[in-house]
Amino acid sequence: MASGESVPSTNFIRNIIEEDNRSGKWGGRVVTRFPPEPNGYLHIGHAKSICLNFGLARDYGGRCHMRFDDTNPVKEEQEYIDSIMEDVHWLGFDWGEHLYYASDYFDQLYRHALQLIKDGKAYVDDQSAEEIRAHRGTLTQPGDNSPYRQRSVEENLDLFQRMHDGEFPDGARVLRAKIDMAHPNLVMRDPTLYRIRKVRHHRTGDKWCIYPMYDFTHCLSDSAERITHSICTLEFEDNRALYDWVLDQLGVYHPQQIEFARLNLEFTVMSKRRLLELVKEGYVQGWDDPRMLTIRGMRRRGYTPEAIRLFCERIGVGKKESWIDMYWLEKAVRDDLNTKAPRVMGVLDPLKVVIENYPDGQVEEFSCPYYPDDPPAMGQRRVPFSREFYIEREDFMEDPPKKFWRLAPGREVRLRWAYYVTCTQVIKDDQGRVTELRCTYDPASKGGGTPDGRKVQGTIHWVSAPHAVPATVRLYDRLFSVPNPGAYKDRDYKEFLNPESLVTLPGAMLEASLAQAQPGQRYQFERKGFFYADPVDCAPGRPVFNRIVTLKDSWAKILEQQKREEARAQREAKKQKKKG
RNA sequence: UGGGGUGUCGUCAAGUGGUAAGACACGGGUCUUUGGAACCCGCAUUCGCAGGUUCGAAUCCUGCCACCCCAGCCA
Numbered sequence: 258m259a260s261g262e263s264v265p266s267t268n269f270i271r272n273i274i275e276e277d278n279r280s281g282k283w284g285g286r287v288v289t290r291f292p293p294e295p296n297g298y299l300h301i302g303h304a305k306s307i308c309l310n311f312g313l314a315r316d317y318g319g320r321c322h323m324r325f326d327d328t329n330p331v332k333e334e335q336e337y338i339d340s341i342m343e344d345v346h347w348l349g350f351d352w353g354e355h356l357y358y359a360s361d362y363f364d365q366l367y368r369h370a371l372q373l374i375k376d377g378k379a380y381v382d383d384q385s386a387e388e389i390r391a392h393r394g395t396l397t398q399p400g401d402n403s404p405y406r407q408r409s410v411e412e413n414l415d416l417f418q419r420m421h422d423g424e425f426p427d428g429a430r431v432l433r434a435k436i437d438m439a440h441p442n443l444v445m446r447d448p449t450l451y452r453i454r455k456v457r458h459h460r461t462g463d464k465w466c467i468y469p470m471y472d473f474t475h476c477l478s479d480s481a482e483r484i485t486h487s488i489c490t491l492e493f494e495d496n497r498a499l500y501d502w503v504l505d506q507l508g509v510y511h512p513q514q515i516e517f518a519r520l521n522l523e524f525t526v527m528s529k530r531r532l533l534e535l536v537k538e539g540y541v542q543g544w545d546d547p548r549m550l551t552i553r554g555m556r557r558r559g560y561t562p563e564a565i566r567l568f569c570e571r572i573g574v575g576k577k578e579s580w581i582d583m584y585w586l587e588k589a590v591r592d593d594l595n596t597k598a599p600r601v602m603g604v605l606d607p608l609k610v611v612i613e614n615y616p617d618g619q620v621e622e623f624s625c626p627y628y629p630d631d632p633p634a635m636g637q638r639r640v641p642f643s644r645e646f647y648i649e650r651e652d653f654m655e656d657p658p659k660k661f662w663r664l665a666p667g668r669e670v671r672l673r674w675a676y677y678v679t680c681t682q683v684i685k686d687d688q689g690r691v692t693e694l695r696c697t698y699d700p701a702s703k704g705g706g707t708p709d710g711r712k713v714q715g716t717i718h719w720v721s722a723p724h725a726v727p728a729t730v731r732l733y734d735r736l737f738s739v740p741n742p743g744a745y746k747d748r749d750y751k752e753f754l755n756p757e758s759l760v761t762l763p764g765a766m767l768e769a770s771l772a773q774a775q776p777g778q779r780y781q782f783e784r785k786g787f788f789y790a791d792p793v794d795c796a797p798g799r800p801v802f803n804r805i806v807t808l809k810d811s812w813a814k815i816l817e818q819q820k821r822e823e824a825r826a827q828r829e830a831k832k833q834k835k836k837g
Numbered sequence: 838u839g840g841g842g843u844g845u846c847g848u849c850a851a852g853u854g855g856u857a858a859g860a861c862a863c864g865g866g867u868c869u870u871u872g873g874a875a876c877c878c879g880c881a882u883u884c885g886c887a888g889g890u891u892c893g894a895a896u897c898c899u900g901c902c903a904c905c906c907c908a909g910c911c912a
Contacts, residue, residue: 266859267851294912329911386910393908397839400908431910441840443908452910471912495841495907516842518905571860573850577843578905585849588861595874630874662872671870705870716870783871811872 268574270309270515274317274486283485287319290484291345291352292359292475294326295337295459297529299344301550301565301586305520308569310488311350322482323352327360328474330458338459344552349562355482359474360460362481366469367421369477369507370432370450374413378506379450380406381416382433389431392438393446399439400446406435420453423466427453432467436502444495445502448472476500477509484512490519491576520572521580524735525550526743526750540754541736547803548736548758558733559779559789559805564593583735590806594779594787599627599635602673602718603767603782603802605730607647609722610694612678615644620721623704625674638770642675645722647766649785652717653694655683660815662715664694670715673783677702677713718783725766729801730788732760767800774800784808 277283289310293303314321323345327333345352373379382389382405394400408416420430432451440446450473455466476499479487487500497514504511526532532551535541544551547558555565568589572581621642627635653664664670669679682695701707705716736758742750767782774780776795781787786807794801 272853292912296912326912332911382910389910390908395839395908399839428910433910443840445840446908449910454910468910470910475912491842492906493912496912498841518843571849573860575843575850577850579849582848582861585861591873600871600873629869629871660872673870675870713870715872718871781871781873784873785871786873808871808873813872815872 266570266573269576270313270486270488270517270574271316273513273515274313277485278317286483286485287314287317288322288483288485289314289319289488290322290324290357290479290482292324292326292478293341294329294332295334295341296329296332297337297533298544299341299552300527300532301522301552301555301568302520302527304348304552304565305569305572305574306488306490307345307348307350308566309517309574312570313486313488319485320355321350321352322355322357322484324357324478324482325359326471326475326478327358327458327460328468328471330454330456330468333459335459340553344556347556347562348552348565357478357482358460359469359478360458362474362478363461363465363469365481366474366477370417370469370473371414372507373434373450374417374432375410376506377410377435379432379434380408380413381420381430382406382447383430386428389449393443394438396443402438403433403447406447417451420451420467421465423455425453427455429453434473434499434502442495442498444472444499448499472496472499473503476503476512476514477507479512479514480504480510483510487512487514489514489516491516491578492519516576517574518576518578521578522550522583522586523580523740524583524737524742524755526737528743531743531750534751535736540751547731547733557792557803559787559803560590561593561597561779564590567593580740582740587806591787591809594781594805598779598781598787600629600781600783601627601638601768601771602640602720603728603730603765603771603780603785603788604647604649604718604720604725605732605762605765605782605785606650607720607725607764607766608650608653608691608694609645610648610678610696610719611645612696612698613681614697617644619643620723623674640674640768640770641721641724642672643721643723646672646719647722647725648672648694648717648719650691653680653691655691658816658819660819663717664715669699669713670717671702671705671713672719673716674705675703675719676700676705677707718785720766720768722766724769726769726772726798726800728765728767728771728799729794730762730765730804731791731802732762732804734758734760765802767802771800772798774802779805781808 278285291307291310311321382403384403392400431449433447433449436445436447438446449470451467451469454468457463494516500514536544541549545553545557547554568586622639624637625640626632626637657665664680666680669677671677676698678696678698680694680696684693686692737753738755739753742753774790776790776792778790787805788802789805791801791803
């Protein structure tokens with residue numbers, strides 16, 4: 258298990274499994290399955306289910322099957338199958354030889370349907386979809402029986418055979434379970450088992466023109482694979498009655514369906530429909546856009562599989578529908594990367610500084626540890642220092658507020674690993690914008706300390722100007738500006754897209770060692786965050802870095818507090834004025 | 838006026854009759870050449886509400902309330 262990954266906490270599903278193991282219900286077997294429909298790319302919500310199912314199998318010495326729920330050929334494609342398998346592997350899970358497709362069971366599903374017909378438990382209905390809907394009743398009123406409900410077994414057998422043989426057009430007839438049109442659970446009002454779809458299936462080709470429905474397929478697939486715990490999301494709770502009914506009527510092996518609450522994450526959207534729309538309409542740059550919480554998007558952003566797994570462990574599993582704040586995800590990413598990413602220096606928004614008393618043309622090299630908390634762990638690199646260098650524009654303020662520890666006129670700060678410098682002069686352009694700083698340095702402070710032991714409050718990062726590696730840095734932020742963009746009935750969720758979800762900085766300056774950065778490497782740019790050398794856009798000598806996540810920013814919090822206090826003081830003052 | 842679920846700290850989440858785990862957040866402190874990390878301390882007399890049973894209730898009973906899901910030939 259990766260560093261930082263905690264012992265899984267208990268949850269109601271683990272309790273069920275442990276109880277089953279005690280009672281011997283399944284003979285100690287634990288077999289789960291991950292059953293995606295291959296009609297889209299996997300996202301963070303699927304990751305929760307993957308971690309749950311594969312994690313359970315791992316922890317209880319069982320196995321987890323990979324099964325594609327491919328019963329609707331009009332929506333499904335091979336491309337999705339490939340991408341799903343790639344993503345699950347990338348997340349760190351493996352199904353070994355247990356790769357299945359619901360379509361592999363079409364023959365036995367057909368035989369099971371025949372059996373149901375013979376037992377008088379299913380019938381062919383000639384009604385149209387509209388008619389069936391009209392006779393289903395409502396939430397409070399029972400439905401009524403189809404006029405075709407009382408057909409003889411022979412007639413049903415004949416009709417179903419002819420459906421199978423392609424004698425009827427799409428939609429002409431369906432096979433329905435004969436249960437109870439007055440059942441309080443709508444799912445049980447003679448549900449459709451098979452429909453006609455004269456469509457080529459991506460795996461079975463033209464072999465079939467009738468395709469089984471989810472409720473009929475899923476339970477029997479679970480049964481065929483001898484699944485023990487069939488874990489799905491809450492919206493299938495009503496379907497469990499049908500899951501159990503089918504298995505009971507047929508008298509076959511009967512797994513237990515268990516439902517859990519799907520993941521809801523704030524400041525993003527998760528439905529396949531919306532994700533697809535964002536891609537198709539160009540709001541993002543593709544399925545792997547780093548702002549998308551698809552597995553591919555997170556991978557491109559630089560998230561690690563360990564971080565995603567850690568996140569899934571931490572949020573837990575329950576039946577309560579909850580909305581998880583993005584900080585859970587970001588925190589998991591930081592915690593994972595904190596112990597893994599080498600530290601380097603990069604200036605995102607450069608401001609030039611010249612040291613007036615540093616010899617022109619002189620270059621020094623400092624040895625800097627990649628991992629200061631444990632220097633031997635990752636070794637060190639040489640970082641050149643010279644008379645001219647860049648600092649972060651926001652690390653200088655001409656008129657700094659309280660508690661600002663960084664550079665300001667007359668103020669001394671430490672340049673990380675280098676010297677103490679004191680700002681002596683501020684140079685501005687016509688518009689009054691600061692263009693350059695002049696400083697003096699203390700030669701006795703080499704390495705970052707002085708013989709007199711005087712303290713400097715702030716340490717800032719820097720990059721030597723003549724040695725700097727220019728780079729493009731992309732700053733990613735949450736895609737939406739409100740917690741639940743889909744919750745507004747009369748507004749489109751796209752109205753809430755965050756215009757600053759991507760900010761590209763073309764002029765970042767990185768320390769010399771980063772000229773050799775390999776695509777796919779992750780670093781911490783000290784004081785700024787974790788960054789990922791983009792595997793696609795990096796060019797030799799011209800790196801492109803994606804910001805994976807920022808560091809916790811205590812200074813931002815202080816600023817906010819100061820702002821709040823100021824606002825409150827102003828309100829108070831106004832009140833006093835009114836009174837007076 | 839149907840059925841199925843869920844309600845425990847700001848946010849997740851244990852707990853299933855014996856007197857409210859843990860994590861994140863938050864507050865305070867130590868340390869610090871990242872305002873990062875690490876470390877220490879604090880943080881629900883109370884479990885949606887109201888009754889009841891019991892020596893004892895978040896857990897059992899009754900009644901309310903709130904929210905979610907279900908009327909695809911989607912999954």
